[in-house]
Amino acid sequence: MEERSIFHCLSPLDHRYYLANRNLFDQLTGYLSEEASIQYCIKVEIALLKSHVNLSMKGRPDLLSALDSVEASVSPSEVYEEEEKTQHNIRALVNVLKRKVPEETAPYVHLGATSVDILDTAQSMRMRDAVRNVIIPTLLKVEEELVRLCRDNAEVPQVGRTHGQHAVPITFGFAMAEYASRLGKSIIQINRLAGDLRGKIAGAVGSYNSTALLTSDPEGFEAEILESLGLKPSETATQMVEPEYLLRLLLEINVAFGILANLADDLRHLQRSEINEVRELFKSEQVGSSTMPQKRNPWNSEHVKSLWKAFAPRVMTFFMDQISEHQRDLSNSASMRFIADYLAGFAAAAARSLKVLKSLHVNAAQMMKNIHSSGDLVLAEAAYILLAAAGESEAHEIIKQLTLRCEKEGISLATAIKDNSAVSELVSRSLKAVGLPEAELFFARQEQYRGAAVKKAREIADRYEGIQDFLKEDK
Numbered sequence: 001m002e003e004r005s006i007f008h009c010l011s012p013l014d015h016r017y018y019l020a021n022r023n024l025f026d027q028l029t030g031y032l033s034e035e036a037s038i039q040y041c042i043k044v045e046i047a048l049l050k051s052h053v054n055l056s057m058k059g060r061p062d063l064l065s066a067l068d069s070v071e072a073s074v075s076p077s078e079v080y081e082e083e084e085k086t087q088h089n090i091r092a093l094v095n096v097l098k099r100k101v102p103e104e105t106a107p108y109v110h111l112g113a114t115s116v117d118i119l120d121t122a123q124s125m126r127m128r129d130a131v132r133n134v135i136i137p138t139l140l141k142v143e144e145e146l147v148r149l150c151r152d153n154a155e156v157p158q159v160g161r162t163h164g165q166h167a168v169p170i171t172f173g174f175a176m177a178e179y180a181s182r183l184g185k186s187i188i189q190i191n192r193l194a195g196d197l198r199g200k201i202a203g204a205v206g207s208y209n210s211t212a213l214l215t216s217d218p219e220g221f222e223a224e225i226l227e228s229l230g231l232k233p234s235e236t237a238t239q240m241v242e243p244e245y246l247l248r249l250l251l252e253i254n255v256a257f258g259i260l261a262n263l264a265d266d267l268r269h270l271q272r273s274e275i276n277e278v279r280e281l282f283k284s285e286q287v288g289s290s291t292m293p294q295k296r297n298p299w300n301s302e303h304v305k306s307l308w309k310a311f312a313p314r315v316m317t318f319f320m321d322q323i324s325e326h327q328r329d330l331s332n333s334a335s336m337r338f339i340a341d342y343l344a345g346f347a348a349a350a351a352r353s354l355k356v357l358k359s360l361h362v363n364a365a366q367m368m369k370n371i372h373s374s375g376d377l378v379l380a381e382a383a384y385i386l387l388a389a390a391g392e393s394e395a396h397e398i399i400k401q402l403t404l405r406c407e408k409e410g411i412s413l414a415t416a417i418k419d420n421s422a423v424s425e426l427v428s429r430s431l432k433a434v435g436l437p438e439a440e441l442f443f444a445r446q447e448q449y450r451g452a453a454v455k456k457a458r459e460i461a462d463r464y465e466g467i468q469d470f471l472k473e474d475k
């Protein structure tokens with residue numbers, strides 16, 4: 001077949017993002033390319049044929065060992081040439097295989113199977129292997145960086161923001177702990193679901209009509225074949241494996257995709273000129289803008305979000321592929337071929353997230369400056385709680401009025417409280433009761449009002465540093 005430059009390919013995954021993720025995509029093609037798809041189908045056909053040799057030819061070792069070399073002898077172009085005649089991809093593969101296997105075994109090639117026994121079983125193997133060998137290791141590297149950021153910045157003060165406004169202080173490690181926890185749980189779930197993909201050798205409508213003609217134990221026959229491929233059978237089947245095994249895996253991958261997009265969005269906002277709390281690596285030969293030389297755009301974070309926008313909506317197709325008429329129709333065939341693109345798009349987003357996190361510059365001084373830029377108003381909640389704890393039932397309203405005065409007159413909350421002797425006395429009493437510094441010091445060190453943020457950041461770092469142990473449980 002004609003070799004073409006990658007710049008002639010249609011999908012950006014095959015040129016632009018291939019070049020950016022060459023190593024990762026080369027690993028993925030080992031499971032998701034058309035060539036890999038044919039190879040995995042051959043693995044299933046050969047496992048079926050070996051079980052026929054065991055059943056009908058006394059497990060002859062010469063035949064079994066001859067079958068081991070069949071996979072390597074088939075080229076995708078042979079199968080495609082045959083498909084031009086048959087107009088049926090699996091029958092084309094079967095015809096090619098019949099020419100490659102020992103003559104005595106030829107009548108048994110594909111015997112008792114329907115095309116989808118082969119296709120769905122091969123698909124489960126490919127997805128399991130791609131996810132466990134490529135996707136999970138990439139996600140684990142992202143998780144490792146999140147854990148590092150979480151631990152290294154456990155005590156670095158940052159202002160918490162809601163609705164884009166300063167809320168109360170936290171630490172940057174605490175902010176990263178959120179992502180370490182969310183992504184960590186998703187990785188564990190993806191790994192578990194990848195290990196629960198199923199196969200089937202149950203014939204045209206899943207009721208073993210064909211294999212029951214050949215053996216008194218068709219389910220045992222199926223289980224033996226699938227076991228040799230490392231799979232369990234679908235609990236029930238039509239012509240297809242129950243679609244939800246794969247659907248649930250893809251949905252959880254989309255959950256992880258959303259987490260990466262959320263993280264990317266947060267990191268992008270923290271790089272706003274006015275905020276300037278983190279920065280993506282910017283090398284001296286790099287260009288921020290073609291016209292504004294001072295620009296340092298957070299484009300890698302934007303790239304992750306953009307991939308998410310391109311691929312996350314594919315989840316609608318995954319749901320639509322759940323539905324098939326009666327025991328099956330073929331309307332999920334072309335659409336499911338694009339799962340490969342989806343996984344490549346997700347892997348590219350994970351790899352780019354990793355790149356951003358690995359070299360992320362954390363500007364602790366600016367984080368501190370930003371907390372203090374709201375003066376001591378980020379302690380308004382603390383003031384109201386201290387006041388209420390001293391028995392004032394209108395505490396929230398009183399402090400709110402004081403904050404309005406602060407805004408109007410440009411004074412600090414500490415001053416506004418000091419000016420009000422009743423409030424001042426109650427707040428001081430509460431501070432003393434809980435062993436906090438006196439008001440003057442308390443209101444000058446707003447970054448210390450951070451609750452359990454440091455403890456939480458460290459706990460999450462400890463927990464997800466050991467994520468491999470959770471994964472082992474699901475092997």
Ligand SMILES: O=C(O)C[C@H](Nc1ncnc2c1ncn2[C@@H]1O[C@H](COP(=O)(O)O)[C@@H](O)[C@H]1O)C(=O)O
Nearest residue numbers: 087088089090113114115116204239330333334337
């Ligand atoms: O074991 C069987 O084959 C059972 C049979 N149904 C089919 N099962 C599996 N594949 C089938 C089926 N029908 C067509 N084809 C072939 O699927 C190919 C579809 O190509 P594409 O739309 O590009 O994904 C394309 O190659 C089609 O020829 C049934 O009638 O129940």
